Amino acid sequence: MSASPTDRIARLAELAIRFGANVQPGQIVGVTAYAGREEMTRALARSAYAAGARWVDVVTFDDLLKRERLAHADESTLDVVPPWMGARVRWLSDERAARVTMAGPQDPHALDGIDPARAGRDLLPWLEEAGEVVNARTTNWTMIPVPTGPWAEAVYPELDAPDALERLWSAVERMCRLDEPDPVAAWEERFATTTAIAGRLTERRFDAIRLHGPGTDLEIGLLPGSIWRAAQFETVDGLVHRPNLPSEEIFTCPDPARADGHVTMTLPRQLYGAIIDGIRIAFEGGRAVRIDADRGEETLRSVVAKDEGACRLGELALVDGQGRIGAMKTVFLDTLIDENAASHLALGNGLTMALDDETSKERANVSGIHVDLMIGRPELDVDGIRSDGAVVPVLRDGRWQL
Amino acid sequence: MSASPTDRIARLAELAIRFGANVQPGQIVGVTAYAGREEMTRALARSAYAAGARWVDVVTFDDLLKRERLAHADESTLDVVPPWMGARVRWLSDERAARVTMAGPQDPHALDGIDPARAGRDLLPWLEEAGEVVNARTTNWTMIPVPTGPWAEAVYPELDAPDALERLWSAVERMCRLDEPDPVAAWEERFATTTAIAGRLTERRFDAIRLHGPGTDLEIGLLPGSIWRAAQFETVDGLVHRPNLPSEEIFTCPDPARADGHVTMTLPRQLYGAIIDGIRIAFEGGRAVRIDADRGEETLRSVVAKDEGACRLGELALVDGQGRIGAMKTVFLDTLIDENAASHLALGNGLTMALDDETSKERANVSGIHVDLMIGRPELDVDGIRSDGAVVPVLRDGRWQL
Numbered sequence: 059m060s061a062s063p064t065d066r067i068a069r070l071a072e073l074a075i076r077f078g079a080n081v082q083p084g085q086i087v088g089v090t091a092y093a094g095r096e097e098m099t100r101a102l103a104r105s106a107y108a109a110g111a112r113w114v115d116v117v118t119f120d121d122l123l124k125r126e127r128l129a130h131a132d133e134s135t136l137d138v139v140p141p142w143m144g145a146r147v148r149w150l151s152d153e154r155a156a157r158v159t160m161a162g163p164q165d166p167h168a169l170d171g172i173d174p175a176r177a178g179r180d181l182l183p184w185l186e187e188a189g190e191v192v193n194a195r196t197t198n199w200t201m202i203p204v205p206t207g208p209w210a211e212a213v214y215p216e217l218d219a220p221d222a223l224e225r226l227w228s229a230v231e232r233m234c235r236l237d238e239p240d241p242v243a244a245w246e247e248r249f250a251t252t253t254a255i256a257g258r259l260t261e262r263r264f265d266a267i268r269l270h271g272p273g274t275d276l277e278i279g280l281l282p283g284s285i286w287r288a289a290q291f292e293t294v295d296g297l298v299h300r301p302n303l304p305s306e307e308i309f310t311c312p313d314p315a316r317a318d319g320h321v322t323m324t325l326p327r328q329l330y331g332a333i334i335d336g337i338r339i340a341f342e343g344g345r346a347v348r349i350d351a352d353r354g355e356e357t358l359r360s361v362v363a364k365d366e367g368a369c370r371l372g373e374l375a376l377v378d379g380q381g382r383i384g385a386m387k388t389v390f391l392d393t394l395i396d397e398n399a400a401s402h403l404a405l406g407n408g409l410t411m412a413l414d415d416e417t418s419k420e421r422a423n424v425s426g427i428h429v430d431l432m433i434g435r436p437e438l439d440v441d442g443i444r445s446d447g448a449v450v451p452v453l454r455d456g457r458w459q460l
Numbered sequence: 461m462s463a464s465p466t467d468r469i470a471r472l473a474e475l476a477i478r479f480g481a482n483v484q485p486g487q488i489v490g491v492t493a494y495a496g497r498e499e500m501t502r503a504l505a506r507s508a509y510a511a512g513a514r515w516v517d518v519v520t521f522d523d524l525l526k527r528e529r530l531a532h533a534d535e536s537t538l539d540v541v542p543p544w545m546g547a548r549v550r551w552l553s554d555e556r557a558a559r560v561t562m563a564g565p566q567d568p569h570a571l572d573g574i575d576p577a578r579a580g581r582d583l584l585p586w587l588e589e590a591g592e593v594v595n596a597r598t599t600n601w602t603m604i605p606v607p608t609g610p611w612a613e614a615v616y617p618e619l620d621a622p623d624a625l626e627r628l629w630s631a632v633e634r635m636c637r638l639d640e641p642d643p644v645a646a647w648e649e650r651f652a653t654t655t656a657i658a659g660r661l662t663e664r665r666f667d668a669i670r671l672h673g674p675g676t677d678l679e680i681g682l683l684p685g686s687i688w689r690a691a692q693f694e695t696v697d698g699l700v701h702r703p704n705l706p707s708e709e710i711f712t713c714p715d716p717a718r719a720d721g722h723v724t725m726t727l728p729r730q731l732y733g734a735i736i737d738g739i740r741i742a743f744e745g746g747r748a749v750r751i752d753a754d755r756g757e758e759t760l761r762s763v764v765a766k767d768e769g770a771c772r773l774g775e776l777a778l779v780d781g782q783g784r785i786g787a788m789k790t791v792f793l794d795t796l797i798d799e800n801a802a803s804h805l806a807l808g809n810g811l812t813m814a815l816d817d818e819t820s821k822e823r824a825n826v827s828g829i830h831v832d833l834m835i836g837r838p839e840l841d842v843d844g845i846r847s848d849g850a851v852v853p854v855l856r857d858g859r860w861q862l
Contacts, residue, residue, distance in 0.1 A: 086542075093498045093520075100528050107532035113540040114529065118495075118520040126502050127516065130509035138515040140488075142551060146544040 064097070066227055069236055070202060071101035073303065075109055077242050078200025079156040080299045083110030086155040088146075088197075090183060092164045093120035098204045102158055115155070117146070119183045121168035128172045128180060136179035144187040151191040154295060157199035161394035163328055165208035177330050178360035186426055193410050195291065198299035201394055203230050213390055233304040233382050233395065245300070251380075252288035256308040258460050259286040262450065264442035267312075267374060269321065269401070271438035276341065278374055278403070279316025283418025286310045287411065306381030306398040311412040314370035314423035317341040321403070325389055325396050325432035332357040333391070337431060344370050346405065358429075362405060367425030373404035373412075377434055379456020384434075393430050400434025401453070466499070468629055471638055472604060473503035475705065477511055479644050480602030481558040482701045485512030488557040490548075490599075492585060494566045495522035500606045504560055517557070519548070521585045523570035530574045530582060538581035546589040553593040556697060559601035563796035565730055567610035579732050580762035588828055595812050597693065600701035603796055605632050614793055635706040635784050635797065647702070653782075654690035658710040660862050661688040664852065666844035669714075669776060671723065671803070673840035678743065680776055680805070681718025685820025688712045689813065708783030708800040713814040716772040716825035719743040723805070727791055727798050727834035734759040735793070739833060746772050748807065760831075764807060769827030775806035775814075779836055781858020786836075795832050802836025803855070 075081045087106040091099040103114040128136070150157060169177055191197055210226035211219055231237050238244040263284075268277045289305035292298050318341055326335035336352025346369040349359055362368045375397065377384065383399040390396050406429055408422030440453035451459040477483045489508040493501040505516040530538070552559060571579055593599055612628035613621055633639050637646040665686075670679045691707035694700050720743055728737035738754025748771040751761055764771045777799065779786065785801040792798050808831055810824030842855035853861040 096495045096522060096524070099522070100525050103525055103528040104532055107529060107534075110534065112534075112537045113542060114525075115542050116522075116525060118522075120498060120501070120518075120520075122498070123502050123505055123516075123518060126505040127509060130506055132509075132512065132514075135514045140515060140517050140548070140551070142544050142548040145547065146542070149542070149544060 066231060066236070067097050067101045070204070070230070070234060071098060071105045073234060073236065073241055074158055074200050074202045075102060075105035077245060078202060078300045078303045079158050080198050080297055081106050081109045081111055081156045082297065084112050085110075086150065086153045087111045087114045088150040088155050088157040089114060089116045090159040091116050091118045092160055092204075093118060093122065094164055094206050095160055095204045098160065111156075115146070115150070117143070121164045124180065124182070125168055125172065128169065128176050133176065136176060139182060139185070144185055147185055147187040147191055151194060151196040154293070155197050157197045159199070159201040160204045161201050162203040162205065162390075162392045163209050163212070164206055166212040166328060166333070166391050167208065169332065174332050174354065174357035175360050177332055178357050181330065181427070189407055189428065195294045195411065198293050198297045199301055200299060200303055201301060202234070202303050203392060203395055205230055209391070213388065229386060229388065229390070233386070235304070235382070248306070249288055249290045249300070252306070252308050253290060255458055256286040256288045259308065259442070259452070262442055262444070262460070264450070265445040266316065266443040267452070268441045268443055268449070269433065269438060271435060273322030273338070274320065274433060274438060276317065276319035276321045277443070278371060279313035280310065281313045281413060281418040281421055283413040283415035284310045284312065285412055285414045291411070302394055302398070304383060304395065304398055306383060307375040307377050307402075309373055309375035309409065309412060311409045311422055312371050312374050313344070313421065314367065314372070314408065315344040317344045317371050321433050323431050323433055324400055324435045326353070326391070327393055327396060327431065328391055329354065329357055329361060329429060334358050346370070361427055361429060364427050365425050367423045368406050368427045370405065370423045370425070371403055372406045372408040372423040372425065372428055373430070375403070376401045376440060376453060378453065378458055379436060396432055397430045400432045401438060401440065402430050402432045402434060404428055404430045468633060468638070469499050469503045472606070472632070472636060473500060473507045475636060475638065475643055476560055476602055476604045477504060477507035479647060480604060480702045480705045481560050482600050482699055483508050483511045483513055483558045484699065486514050487512075488552065488555045489513045489516045490552040490557050490559040491516060491518045492561040493518050493520045494562055495520060495524065496566055496608050497562055497606045500562065513558070517548070517552070519545070523566045526582060526584070527570055527574060530571065530578050535578065538578060541584060541587070546587055549587055549589040549593055553596060553598040556695070557599050559599045561601070561603040562606045563603050564605040564607065564792075564794045565611050565614070566608055568614040568730060568735070568793050569610065571734065576734050576756065576759035577762050579734055580759050583732065583829070591809055591830065597696045597813065600695050600699045602702055602705055604636070604705050605794060605797055607632055611793070615790065631788060631790065631792070635788070637706070637784070650708070651690055651692045651702070654708070654710050655692060657860055658688040658690045661710065661844070661854070664844055664846070664862070666852070667847040668718065668845040669854070670843045670845055670851070671835065671840060673837060675724030675740070676722065676835060676840060678719065678721035678723045679845070680773060681715035682712065683715045683815060683820040683823055685815040685817035686712045686714065687814055687816045693813070704796055704800070706785060706797065706800055708785060709777040709779050709804075711775055711777035711811065711814060713811045713824050714773045714776045715746070715823065716769065716774070716810065717746040719746045719773050723835050725833050725835055726802055726837045728755070728793070729795055729798060729832070729834065730793055731756065731759055731763060731831060736760050748772070763829055763831060766829050767827050769825045770808055770829050772807065772825045772827070773805055774808045774810040774825040774827065774830055775832070777805070778803045778842060778855060780855065780860055781838060786858075798834055799832045802834045803840060803842065804832050804834045804836060806830055806832045
């Protein structure tokens with residue numbers, strides 16, 4: 059038996075508003091929406107207003123509109139970003155608003171055939187100001203996956219269209235724990251686990267983390283202030299929210315000056331409309347000195363050349379084998395989901411919220427990009443390296459060792 | 461034979477961009493779009509970028525999202541307007557942008573069952589700043605009707621869904637002169653006529669206009685600076701654009717202190733989601749002192765009570781019997797189209813672009829609303845009244861008399 063589309067949309071919206079963003083009476087709720095997901099936008103508005111929202115502020119993006127720009131606009135205009143978009147995000151911050159963003163590709167083929175070098179120039183709907191607001195912790199926000207037909211057909215090419223959509227919805231319900239009698243209770247239990255592990259890892263104050271397994275042997279330095287966090291945040295006003303639903307990861311902000319070795323990605327990802335697969339990166343002194351990929355190499359290289367910090371690390375995240383996403387053994391073609399299937403690292407801007415002293419924050423990586431790349435697999439061993447050189451096992455066969 | 465949907469969308473978009481808004485290379489193009497019209501949004505972007513646009517700035521509204529607000533938000537919040545929306549319109553003005561707005565109801569039943577008093581409190585997507593920018597003549601803009609399924613079914617309830625949509629598209633193509641081998645040439649000919657009549661009416665400098673016919677006997681004072689205009693405008697930078705496609709009207713800005721008599725509307729209209737029909741208004745000294753309607757009375761009254769100027773006239777427009785819309789004898793449930801079927805007047809903010817001296821501009825009506833009401837019919841006689849009291853026939857049986 060499967061839930062009716064309207065009902066499952068309403069339940070996911072309710073989880074996003076009440077638990078993920080934790081919308082409070084009187085709050086403004088910013089929503090980043092996409093064409094083809096109007097029913098979810100409306101359901102989010104309904105839940106938000108029912109929770110007492112003062113105004114639900116929706117901005118709708120459309121990858122097929124972006125395609126027209128990339129196909130027809132003059133090359134010199136491709137990085138134009140209208141000032142009101144950043145100003146709006148700052149306004150949401152000033153208003154201490156809640157924010158909800160939809161994840162999952164609207165249509166994985168939306169930019170097929172577009173020159174990747176051009177695609178890499180238009181980063182919208184990504185906005186620099188959004189990163190600033192995340193670090194300022196002024197908004198209680200969440201991001202949820204919202205299935206679409208084209209996305210489902212790309213994930214399950216062997217199924218016909220209605221079955222693919224049904225299957226993707228079932229997967230999203232399972233990973234969002236909406237198949238539980240009490241999804242909020244299930245999430246609270248999971249966050250209790252990841253928060254506890256993050257606390258234990260933070261206490262150790264490792265000097266570095268070493269990742270080794272098939273195709274990967276990489277040592278990543280940590281900063282003195284590097285702390286580990288689960289994706290359960292608190293705003294400056296003390297509002298608890300869950301920035302990613304689903305979330306299985308614990309993460310930290312590494313030292314951008316120390317990464318040495320090589321790493322092989324274990325899952326493809328979509329990047330500004332292009333699929334990137336089979337990525338291999340060699341690091342020296344914190345810099346990605348060589349990037350190869352089986353597919354999408356040019357897009358990744360153009361993004362990594364964006365600015366000074368784009369070739370250095372801004373995040374390291376570990377995912378255990380107990381999460382629900384990895385067990386599905388499916389590539390969902392979406393970072394929010396796929397990064398929670400496996401351990402990952404990110405090139406670009408440092409997550410300063412995972413640093414607890416000012417000196418470390420000043421040393422964190424600075425960039426206009428933040429690109430997660432999945433590296434996890436059961437065979438990937440993770441060790442903590444203490445400042446005295448001692449090696450402490452952290453993950454073995456997907457199980458925590460501390 | 462009917463055109464393919466994609467092809468007719470592309471041709472209407474091309475007319476809007478090249479002729480209506482007259483987009484210039486390097487311009488920003490602001491688009492006010494609606495859910496369910498994504499293909500038109502993309503076609504507008506394609507035409508605009510092909511015309512050299514620097515950036516196509518789309519904001520998408522959704523009446524079914526508005527419905528959620530009106531149904532579920534706290535009453536005290538219904539007039540919240542996010543500041544970025546007005547700032548965006550001012551930015552488009554500062555940038556000397558082009559602007560394109562989609563007309564026609566997304567779904568005439570979107571707000572069915574919503575309390576009209578609540579609906580009248582949320583005027584979005586209407587923005588006060590948009591009126592200011594129109595009067596400042598800084599942007600070359602146009603408004604085009606874009607068919608949707610629900611709209612077509614409401615206009616042609618006797619047809620099944622695909623036939624209704626086909627019929628509405630055919631009607632829109634006919635009224636937009638897209639059925640002509642050279643639509644632009646056809647429009648240039650029509651604007652030559654309306655511009656010539658507007659010039660002759662302006663030369664007369666009538667003191668007042670009297671409308672009389674079945675259910676109507678109303679004398680409307682003009683200001684010394686009242687001039688008549690066709691809907692072919694020029695920006696402060698000298699760019700010619702056509703603010704309404706289709707357009708058959710010539711219009712002026714009347715004296716808000718002088719309107720006496722009564723008027724009966726000849727066509728229903730949609731107002732903030734409600735249908736208003738059978739409207740009768742009595743005027744004294746310029747003020748609407750009594751408003752009755754067979755349907756939607758409460759919505760109209762709540763709008764007219766919005767502010768001081770909302771019960772006074774801001775526009776008087778005349779439409780001859782030669783236009784293509786009146787001949788279709790169809791109520792299109794959309795002001796852009798229906799107002800061009802018949803002579804009309806508008807309550808609310810004065811169109812100061814139809815005034816040629818500063819003293820008259822200071823006397824023009826000021827209001828946050830501008831609501832067109834159709835009063836034209838073949839039996840409606842229109843006279844000009846000179847300051848010496850002499851009466852000059854202007855329209856008889858839908859034909860110009862001067």
